[in-house]
Amino acid sequence: MKRAWHKSTRLNFEYRDRDIELVSWSRIKKIPPPSDAIEDYEDESGWWVILSDEQGDVVYRQIIHNPIRVDKELFSYGNEEGVRWEIPDAAEQHGDFSVLVPDIPVATHLSIYGSFEEDDVSVPSWEVLSLELGLENLELDTETMAAPRDLEEGRLIGITKLVDNGSSTEKWNIALLSEGYRDSEIPDFHGHSEGFISKLKATHPFTELWNLVNVYLVNVASIDSGIADPRNPQDNPRTYFDARFYNFASNDRLIVANQDLALLVARQNVPEYNLAMMIVNTELYGGSGGTVAVFSAHPQSAKIGIHEMGHSGFGLADEYEYAGSNGLIGKRYAGQPRSEANIATSIERARLKWGHLIVEEDEIPFFRNPNCNDFSPKPPSHLAGKVGAFEGAFHHHCGVYRPEAFCIMRSLGHNSFCKVCGNRIRKIISSNF
Numbered sequence: 197m198k199r200a201w202h203k204s205t206r207l208n209f210e211y212r213d214r215d216i217e218l219v220s221w222s223r224i225k226k227i228p229p230p231s232d233a234i235e236d237y238e239d240e241s242g243w244w245v246i247l248s249d250e251q252g253d254v255v256y257r258q259i260i261h262n263p264i265r266v267d268k269e270l271f272s273y274g275n276e277e278g279v280r281w282e283i284p285d286a287a288e289q290h291g292d293f294s295v296l297v298p299d300i301p302v303a304t305h306l307s308i309y310g311s312f313e314e315d316d317v318s319v320p321s322w323e324v325l326s327l328e329l330g331l332e333n334l335e336l337d338t339e340t341m342a343a344p345r346d347l348e349e350g351r352l353i354g355i356t357k358l359v360d361n362g363s364s365t366e367k368w369n370i371a372l373l374s375e376g377y378r379d380s381e382i383p384d385f386h387g388h389s390e391g392f393i394s395k396l397k398a399t400h401p402f403t404e405l406w407n408l409v410n411v412y413l414v415n416v417a418s419i420d421s422g423i424a425d426p427r428n429p430q431d432n433p434r435t436y437f438d439a440r441f442y443n444f445a446s447n448d449r450l451i452v453a454n455q456d457l458a459l460l461v462a463r464q465n466v467p468e469y470n471l472a473m474m475i476v477n478t479e480l481y482g483g484s485g486g487t488v489a490v491f492s493a494h495p496q497s498a499k500i501g502i503h504e505m506g507h508s509g510f511g512l513a514d515e516y517e518y519a520g521s522n523g524l525i526g527k528r529y530a531g532q533p534r535s536e537a538n539i540a541t542s543i544e545r546a547r548l549k550w551g552h553l554i555v556e557e558d559e560i561p562f563f564r565n566p567n568c569n570d571f572s573p574k575p576p577s578h579l580a581g582k583v584g585a586f587e588g589a590f591h592h593h594c595g596v597y598r599p600e601a602f603c604i605m606r607s608l609g610h611n612s613f614c615k616v617c618g619n620r621i622r623k624i625i626s627s628n629f
């Protein structure tokens with residue numbers, strides 16, 4: 197297949213409350229992610245980036261995960277279901293995110309479409325950022341030339357290419373950052389990374405895509421070992437990315453860290469990265485989602501990382517139900533159709549986005565939640581592994597459907613991505629080849 201584009205541009209944005217601003221950019225010698233459908237998406241709710249030409253025609257579209265962090269996702273130890281934590285002062289959030297788009301000569305304009313909160317879904321996403329490209333006219337990015345941050349809390353030691361399947365220009369690259377490891381503990385970081393990598397490699401569809409993936413370890417040494425823990429405020433380890441347990445409610449151990457610094461370190465050290473992740477040196481289970489997925493060295497935490505890849509690497513939606521404490525989410529979804537590949541609001545066969553994957557000719561495998569005020573019961577076993585329409589997804593009990601009964605985007609108790617998520621992952625990773 198002939199490739200349309202060979203080079204990418206990485207655009208780095210900063211948001212403060214609801215204002216998004218381009219702060220820097222750089223040209224990357226790398227095959228960019230493929231385009232998503234550029235027709236019939238105007239009614240959708242979700243997040244995407246579009247490039248358009250001088251006539252205003254869309255030439256490229258990339259569905260992304262909501263980059264604005266108003267809450268954090270984590271998984272309780274033991275029950276494997278996702279829960280979400282509101283971040284205090286969500287109205288005044290700020291942070292960074294990056295988007296890798298093709299360097300298309302005819303593209304003169306970039307827009308980001310989004311909706312800021314999950315209860316904003318009753319209207320289609322709107323243009324939250326509009327930018328004349330003319331990149332030649334923009335100031336050159338000097339950030340990548342800046343010296344790596346040498347902090348009181350630690351320093352960058354170097355990069356290790358742990359999984360080497362070829363040139364980073366043509367592969368899908370993971371940058372894995374270390375947090376809370378002292379100089380002498382970097383070998384532990386490598387061991388923990390290998391543990392994560394072997395789990396990822398065993399997860400469908402990564403098993404068959406493995407020769408398209410590179411993994412770079414960004415070895416950052418901290419002065420102290422471990423993670424800050426609110427239960428022991430007296431020992432406050434000095435670590436590079438300032439990771440800390442946010443709370444200790446039952447088994448819901450949310451780990452937060454300086455994601456903006458992590459993105460910067462990833463950009464500076466692995467310019468061709470597709471996805472940045474961070475391993476935190478603690479044996480306790482925990483982690484969180486976000487632009488950079490964060491997970492601990494506990495063996496089960498690797499699955500948090502794999503689920504978060506579905507969001508930050510492939511723009512997939514959660515397929516689980518969640519009765520929000522504020523009552524705003526959960527129950528029935530009555531919003532616009534969604535942009536994500538793995539959830540649907542219409543189950544009409546012809547309009548179902550994964551209809552082509554349904555093998556049954558007469559009726560589609562279908563499972564409805566009989567009580568919208570409660571969680572969808574487990575579908576009968578004869579429906580396992582079948583593509584159809586299963587009610588309960590995207591933090592709602594009904595009104596929105598997932599393609600299969602089980603998927604790692606629904607529960608960490610499952611060991612693989614479903615067929616629809618797998619195809620999405622394959623499409624993006626294969627484009628690098």
Ligand SMILES: [Zn+2]
Binds near residue numbers: 269503504513
């Ligand atoms: Zn999730």
